[in-house]
Amino acid sequence: MKAWQIIGNDGYGALSLAQIDSPTPAAGQVKVAVRASSINYRDYATIQDPVARGLALPMIPNSDCAGDIVEVGAGVDKSLIGKRVASTFFQQWTDGDCSPEAMNSALGGALGGVLAEEVLLDANGFVEIPSGLSYVEAATLPCAALTAWNAMVETGRAGAGDTVLLLGTGGVSVFALQFARLLGARAIVTSSSDSKLERMRSMGAWETINYKETPEWDTAVLDLTDGAGVDVTVEVGGGGTLQRSVNATRVAGTVGLIGVLTGGQIDPTPIMRKSLRLQGIYVGSRRMFSDMNRAISMHQLKPVIDHEVPFESAPEAYRAMEQAGHLGKIVITV
Ligand SMILES: NC(=O)c1ccc[n+]([C@@H]2O[C@H](COP(=O)([O-])OP(=O)(O)OC[C@H]3O[C@@H](n4cnc5c(N)ncnc54)[C@H](OP(=O)(O)O)[C@@H]3O)[C@@H](O)[C@H]2O)c1
Structure with missing residues (x-):
């Protein structure tokens, strides 16, 4: 499968499209076929300066994705296969106060990111997509x-x-x-x-x-x-x-x-x-995400998408964010 990787300290010029092995979910994990990944200023900043952040390269960027669960690891409910889901920014912050453990579970930071055709998420590290939202729209929710x-x-x-x-x-x-x-x-x-x-x-x-x-x-x-x-x-x-x-x-x-x-x-x-x-404020917990999604569904709120960028042209998305002409979200379609 294909994945974008940060391979150096040259900003989006140091993004490389790699062919890597399809991941296998371990116990307590699910595998998601990614359909869309939105970018946040933090992803841009990470790509600009990965070495100062102490990140081990190569590293897949981005925290936000939406897609379908295609496989589950041991101990995970098989009926989840086929569910449309969005990643949670923190893989280990279900509820309550933020914690060092939660902070160490940020996608596209402490953990690898989601700008790939397939990703592994923790069984507590996703929410179902609110009804009425496309993958592109749902991919804007996890961080911003x-x-x-x-x-x-x-x-x-x-x-x-x-x-x-x-x-x-x-x-x-x-x-x-x-x-x-x-x-x-x-x-x-x-x-x-x-x-x-x-x-x-x-x-x-x-x-x-x-x-x-x-x-x-x-x-x-x-x-x-x-x-x-x-x-x-x-x-x-x-x-x-x-x-x-x-x-x-x-x-x-x-x-x-x-x-x-x-x-x-x-x-x-x-x-x-x-x-x-x-x-x-550091993003939020999975419980907050679920509360927000209830409100989004009830009020039929539609995220504002500035524009979409195809997966093969992903560096263009970060360039657009740098130029700051956007209003709302920039989304990479996978
Ligand atoms: N703590 C967290 O959990 C968390 C989560 C998400 C984002 N953030 C942070 O929040 C910030 C925004 O993130 P984002 O993803 O929304 O970024 P974004 O989509 O790139 O938006 C940035 C916008 O900020 C505005 N801006 C820039 N300088 C400004 C200034 N001096 N005064 C007022 N507005 C200014 C610009 O709006 P105009 O073009 O209209 O001028 C620009 O378009 C970033 O610093 C990001 O790291 C933090």
Whole structure:
């Protein structure tokens, strides 16, 4: 079977399409015929710098896939064969708090990834695809969607009448907008692009701010909320945006700290003064994934796919992410 492998430190130029043996599921594992794999900024960053991350090469990238179970190992229910499933980002985080064991079970990181025709998953390392979603759509859920769900629902407890702040229009933020709509919250969205902001408004964003034209976007958010700030901020920017996100969030509000797109330093004093809840978010558990899928099915939510890239052209997907022209998800079809 074919698999893409990271073989060096040259970014997507160091991706190689290899012919490797078809894997055999061990006890407690299932084999999945992969139909689609979405990419996340983290996969791009991993490909850019695998050596600094201490990854053993060659390594298959990507955490997110959807496909069909075609074989099961000893001790696994044979009736699972034929089920349409999506990988869980962490193979060992079923419920409860995150743990070192969970962190050591991340696909496309501590463990090998899923950009291959066939992959092995733990019997607890997948969920069934929500009804009504294609493989391409389901492949967008394991990382970006679940991270947005965790930030909005599990951590942020956003609900009807709340106002949320979403940074940018990438995979996580577009799902966060869809969840805000589903929850009855109103969303303020920032972006570097007016045309992307127009699309976010057409998808239900309440207000939008171009963060290039309005570098003091936190003040604009305060103006939009009568000086109070938002209830929940989905913080994908990192050090370079966090100070303004803190400023834009209301007293006793929540900032879900997700991203590492920008570098910078932060003065912690306003976090204390505003009694803010600043919560690190690392994707989410399998139980959260199941909860999210129930909501996706019930509300017939459709993931926003920017474009698809055929398996043989996979490096193009990372190049597109680097160019940052996308809105929503980029998916590799297998
Ligand atoms: N902690 C976790 O569990 C977790 C999970 C998923 C992702 N992440 C992290 O979250 C971040 C986003 O991931 P993603 O997969 O959604 O990436 P993505 O699809 O590549 O989206 C990135 C988007 O961020 C926006 N952006 C860049 N710089 C910005 C800035 N200074 N202010 C506001 N927005 C900015 C851009 O939006 P515009 O083009 O509209 O300007 C860009 O399109 C990454 O750092 C990623 O590593 C973390």
